[in-house]
Amino acid sequence: MNDPxxxxxxxxxGVAPENTLGAMEAAAALEETGMLELDVQPAADGTPVVFHDDRLEGRRDGRPMTDETGLIWETPLESIQxxxxxxxxxxxxxxxxxxxxxxxxxGVNVELKNPGTSTLFPGQSIDDETLTQQRSKWDPFVERVLExxxxxxxxxxFSSxxxxAIASLHRKAPHYAVGTLVWDDLEAGLEIARRYDCAAIHPPRNAILGVDMVTTAYAGLDGSEPAIDILEIAHEEGRTVNVWTVETWCQFEALRAAGVDGIIAEYPGLGSWASSSYSRVRP
Structure with a gap:
């Protein structure tokens, strides 16, 4: 069995203030870490900043995300920093x-979160007219990220x-690997991956057939058994399958046994609970 x-x-x-420089440096120092996942969107001047929520005052477990307020893309870079x-x-x-x-x-998995608009169509395959309109919003930001x-x-x-966002990347930088992030519509995720010849597909953890988690509601999926085997289909088409977001070693072990290629993990050490390997740092 190959380790993902x-x-x-x-x-x-799960163990560090998310998307910060300190979190990335600490994660990168761990021997187990193959790649860092981060979210990007623009500050008011278009500079790509690493932040997940639309607003600076979002919350995590009741705690404010930051001591500032406002929409990221309307806030000056100096205030964000x-x-x-x-x-x-x-x-x-x-x-x-x-x-x-x-x-x-x-490695770095750069998730294109938002180009600076409140109108997005996440997890959807969209019509040509809407795609053209949306791509015009993404293109300037994608160019800054590529720089x-x-x-x-x-x-x-890259992922989104x-x-x-994927269409913009495909036009501007086809040499980069891209993964389509899947929400509740597995068919749409596969369709988008095929349309842009994506190297990877990133389904939620409860989308993998044969894993007990399929009966658990998460990430837009209601706990019903998926109608398609997204792992098998993606592998048949030559795509890497990276699953999100894994929080326990039980989830990790089940997905490893299922044969996924990558696990987007909230905590270090989930794949090595019986050893101390997660505490080793890179030389």
Missing amino acids: AIIAHRGFA SAQVLGTDQTVPTLEAVLAAVPASV DCDEFDGEVL FCEA
Whole structure:
């Protein structure tokens, strides 16, 4: 049985302030980490910043995400960079800063979260007219993200829930690997992956047939057994399957046994609970 690649979700958000430089550096130092997953969207001046929510005052477990307020894409870069994350001394970094701090031996999964608009069509295959309109919103931001990523010497995998973001990448940088993120419509995810010849597909953890988690509601899926075997189909088509977001070693073991290629994990050590390998750092 092959071990899946471990992708640190927002820099292992279960143990560190998510999407911060400190989280990324700590995750990158762990021997198990094959790739870092992070979210990007623009500041008011278009600079790609690493942040998940639309608003700076979103919450995690009752705690404010930052000590600032406002929509990310309407907030000046200086204010975003000084915003303290989850009550720590860590602040919101730019994509450029994260990539400069990450060693080339660790890959980066850059999720295109939002180009600076409240109108998105996540998880949907959209019609040509809507796609053209949406791509015009994504193109300028994608260009800024590519400028930063072109300077990184390590592996870059892009991903997005939004077809227009994937379409923009496909037109502007077809040499980069892209994974389509799947929400509740597995068929739409496969259709988008085929349309843009995506190297990977990223389904939620309860979308994998044969795993007990399929009966658990999560990520838009209601706990009914999926009508299609997305893992088998993706592998038959030559696509990598990276599953999100895994929070326990039981989930990890079940997905490893099912044969997924990568696991987007909330915590380090999920695949090695019986050993101390997660505590080893890179030389």
